Amino acid sequence: MKDFLPVSRADMEKRGWDSVDFAYVIGDAYVDHSSFGPAIISRVLESRGYKVGIIAQPDWRDKNSIDIFGRPRLGFLISGGNMDSMVNHYTVSKKRRSSDAYTPGGAAGKRPDRATVVYGNLIRSKYKDCPVIIGGIEASLRRLAHYDYWSDSLKRSILLDSQADLISYGMGERSVVEIAEALDSGLDVKDITFIDGTVYRTGRIEDVYDYKLLPSFEELKADRLCYAESFYTQYRNTDPYSGSRLVEPYGDGLYVVQNPPSKPLSQMEMDDVYALPYMNGYHPMYEKDGGVPAISEIKFSLTSNRGCFGACSFCALTFHQGRIVQSRSHDSLLKEAKEMTEQPDFKGYIHDVGGPTANFRRPACSKQLKHGACADRQCLFPKPCPNLLADHSDYVSLLRKLRKLPKVKKVFVRSGIRFDYALADKDDTFIKELCEHHISGQLRVAPEHVSDNVLRLMGKPGNDVYEAFVNKCAKINKALGREQYLVPYLMSSHPGSTLKDAIALAEYIRDIGYMPEQVQDFYPTPSTISTCMYYTGVDPRTMEPVYVARSPHEKAMQRALIQYRRPENYELVKEALFKEHRTDLIGFGRECLIPPRKIAPRKPGNNRAGNRAKSRKKG
Numbered sequence: 001m002k003d004f005l006p007v008s009r010a011d012m013e014k015r016g017w018d019s020v021d022f023a024y025v026i027g028d029a030y031v032d033h034s035s036f037g038p039a040i041i042s043r044v045l046e047s048r049g050y051k052v053g054i055i056a057q058p059d060w061r062d063k064n065s066i067d068i069f070g071r072p073r074l075g076f077l078i079s080g081g082n083m084d085s086m087v088n089h090y091t092v093s094k095k096r097r098s099s100d101a102y103t104p105g106g107a108a109g110k111r112p113d114r115a116t117v118v119y120g121n122l123i124r125s126k127y128k129d130c131p132v133i134i135g136g137i138e139a140s141l142r143r144l145a146h147y148d149y150w151s152d153s154l155k156r157s158i159l160l161d162s163q164a165d166l167i168s169y170g171m172g173e174r175s176v177v178e179i180a181e182a183l184d185s186g187l188d189v190k191d192i193t194f195i196d197g198t199v200y201r202t203g204r205i206e207d208v209y210d211y212k213l214l215p216s217f218e219e220l221k222a223d224r225l226c227y228a229e230s231f232y233t234q235y236r237n238t239d240p241y242s243g244s245r246l247v248e249p250y251g252d253g254l255y256v257v258q259n260p261p262s263k264p265l266s267q268m269e270m271d272d273v274y275a276l277p278y279m280n281g282y283h284p285m286y287e288k289d290g291g292v293p294a295i296s297e298i299k300f301s302l303t304s305n306r307g308c309f310g311a312c313s314f315c316a317l318t319f320h321q322g323r324i325v326q327s328r329s330h331d332s333l334l335k336e337a338k339e340m341t342e343q344p345d346f347k348g349y350i351h352d353v354g355g356p357t358a359n360f361r362r363p364a365c366s367k368q369l370k371h372g373a374c375a376d377r378q379c380l381f382p383k384p385c386p387n388l389l390a391d392h393s394d395y396v397s398l399l400r401k402l403r404k405l406p407k408v409k410k411v412f413v414r415s416g417i418r419f420d421y422a423l424a425d426k427d428d429t430f431i432k433e434l435c436e437h438h439i440s441g442q443l444r445v446a447p448e449h450v451s452d453n454v455l456r457l458m459g460k461p462g463n464d465v466y467e468a469f470v471n472k473c474a475k476i477n478k479a480l481g482r483e484q485y486l487v488p489y490l491m492s493s494h495p496g497s498t499l500k501d502a503i504a505l506a507e508y509i510r511d512i513g514y515m516p517e518q519v520q521d522f523y524p525t526p527s528t529i530s531t532c533m534y535y536t537g538v539d540p541r542t543m544e545p546v547y548v549a550r551s552p553h554e555k556a557m558q559r560a561l562i563q564y565r566r567p568e569n570y571e572l573v574k575e576a577l578f579k580e581h582r583t584d585l586i587g588f589g590r591e592c593l594i595p596p597r598k599i600a601p602r603k604p605g606n607n608r609a610g611n612r613a614k615s616r617k618k619g
Contacts, residue, residue: 002277004032005042006053012069020053023072027081027115028102029286030056032279035298037136038079043276044173050180060112063126074183075131076123080115080138084525086150089113092523094150104289120162131189133179135168140320141527143169143199143258144234144248145220147535149524154221157256159199165189167199170320173273174262197262203253216249224536231532232540238318240264241372264326271332297351300340302333305355309364309379310418313459314530317356323373325360330398341407348407353399354415359422361395364388381459384424392430403437413438419445419469420461435476439484446489450508457496457539457546492558493549494522495533499580502558506593509562519562521555564593
C-alpha cells in the first residue's frame with residue numbers, strides 16, 4: 001500500500017517490522033516529494049528492499065530523540081536538509097532568519113546550526129560503533145577542507161567533525177545503494193573505500209591507489225594561496241569520467257580520501273527514480289501546524305533535468321550535481337503532469353518545468369557522456385564552445401505536449417534560463433514560444449551585473465550578450481502584441497566588484513527605468529569559485545589578485561546603490577558617490593541618482609502653501 005515511510009515505532013510495528021535497516025535523520029520536516037533529496041534517497045533504498053525509518057528534525061538536545069527505531073540494522077543516514085543549515089538560518093549579514101520554509105508552520109529554530117555535524121555527534125554519543133553515512137547539500141559541499149563564512153575560518157572535512165564513517169556526495173542514488181549492499185553483505189563500514197561518489201577516512205595511505213595528494217590541512221590554514229591552488233584542483237576533478245581520487249592529509253597519519261564522482265544517471269534511470277511511490281506532500285502529522293511552506297511552490301512543478309554546464313562562479317552545482325546534464329523522458333514527465341492535474345487543489349497551472357537551468361535538456365556536447373566535461377574549458381564562457389550543441393527542439397516539444405494536457409491552463413518556466421544558450425540556438429522558436437506561452441507579464445533572467453570585469457569573474461557572458469537577448473525579446477513581444485518585460489536578477493559585492501562597478505550598475509538601472517525590489521548580496525557559501533576568491537583574494541583559475549568588498553559598510557553601499565531610490569538608502573548612496581568622486585550624479589537632472597539633500601516627507605498639516613491658501617480664504 002502506498003504510504004509515508006515510518007516516522008515512529010508504532011508506524012514501524014504497523015508494517016510488521018522489528019527494526020529498520022536505516023534510520024534517516026533529516027534537518028527538514030518530512031516531505032515525501034521528489035524535489036526533496038531525503039525523499040529520493042529513502043524511496044530508492046525502499047525500492048531495493050531496504051526498510052527505512054524517518055527521524056525528522058529530532059531534538060538535538062535529547063539523546064533519545066534519535067532512538068525512535070532503536071539501533072538500525074545497517075546504519076544511520078544523515079541529511080542537514082534541502083539547504084545548508086547555516087544558509088537556512090542566517091542572512092548574508094549574519095542575522096538570524098525569522099522563519100524556515102522547511103519546518104512545519106515556517107517556524108525557526110527546529111534544527112541546529114551545522115545540523116549534519118550536530119546530528120552525527122548526537123548519534124555517536126548513543127551508538128559508538130553503528131555506521132553513520134552523511135549526505136545532502138551540506139555534507140556534499142563540505143566534503144574536504146572549506147572556507148566557512150559564518151566563522152570566517154577554514155574548516156576541516158565535515159566527515160571528521162561529524163564523526164561519520166562515509167560521505168555520499170553529489171546526487172547519491174548510485175552510491176547509497178552500493179553502500180547499502182556492501183553493509184548488507186557483512187562488510188565493515190571501515191572497509192567500504194571503493195565506491196564512487198563517497199569520501200572516507202584512513203590511516204593507511206599505502207592502501208590508497210591512483211590519487212592526487214592535496215596540501216595538508218595545516219598547510220591550507222597557513223597559506224591562503226595554497227588553499228586557492230588546492231581548491232582549484234578539487235574543482236578540476238568534479239567530473240565523473242576524468243576526475244581523479246583526491247587525498248587530503250590531516251596530520252598524525254590521518255587522511256581524508258575523496259573517490260571520483262558517481263556516473264550520471266541514464267534517462268531510464270532518471271525516469272525510474274521519479275516514478276517511485278512518493279506521496280507528493282508533507283506528512284499529515286504537520287497539518288495541525290499549518291503544513292510545510294516549502295511544498296507550495298514545488299507541488300505543481302516538474303523536475304525536467306539535473307546538472308548544469310553553465311558553471312557560474314558563485315554556484316555550487318559543479319561540485320554537487322556536476323556539469324553533465326541528465327534529463328527525464330517526455331513520457332515520464334507527462335505521466336507525472338497528468339497525475340498532478342488529478343489532485344483536488346490543482347488550479348490548472350504547472351508552475352515550472354525545469355531544474356538548475358530550465359532550458360538545458362541535453363549534455364553540452366556529444367563527447368561529454370563518453371569523456372566527461374572539459375577540465376580546463378567551460379561550455380558557455382567566455383563564449384559558447386564551438387562544440388556546443390545549442391538545440392531547444394526537445395524542450396519545445398515537451399512544453400507543447402504539456403500545454404495540450406486536459407485541465408492545464410498554463411505552463412510556466414520559472415526556474416531560470418541561460419539567455420546566452422538561448423541566443424546560441426539559431427532557431428528562435430524557443431524564445432518565441434517562451435514569450436507567447438510560458439511567462440505571465442515578466443520573465444526573470446540573471447545577467448547579475450553590467451561590468452564586464454565582474455561578469456568575467458562570475459563566469460557570465462558580457463553585458464552585450466544580455467542586451468542582445470533583451471532586444472530579441474522586445475522584438476518578439478512587439479510582434480506578438482504583448483506588453484511583457486524582463487526582470488533582471490542583480491548581485492552586489494561579488495568579488496571583483498568595486499564601488500565604481502556598483503555605480504555603473506546603478507546608472508544602468510536608471511537608464512532602463514527599473515528599480516529592483518530585491519537585491520542578492522553575494523553570499524560566500526562552501527565550494528564555489530567565488531567563495532574561494534572572497535577568502536583568498538585571488539581567482540583560483542589564474543591566481544591573479546581580485547578586489548574583494550569585505551567590510552559590512554562597503555557591502556551595504558554597493559547594495560544600496562542598486563536600490564538608490566529608496567529613502568532609507570540615501571546616505572549610503574551619497575557617501576558612495578562622494579567617495580568615488582561622482583557628485584555629478586547628485587542633483588535634479590534625469591541623469592542623477594539622488595537629489596542634493598535628503599528631502600524629508602511633509603507631515604500632514606505642515607503644508608505651508610496650503611496653510612497660506614486657508615488663511616486667505618478666512619480673510
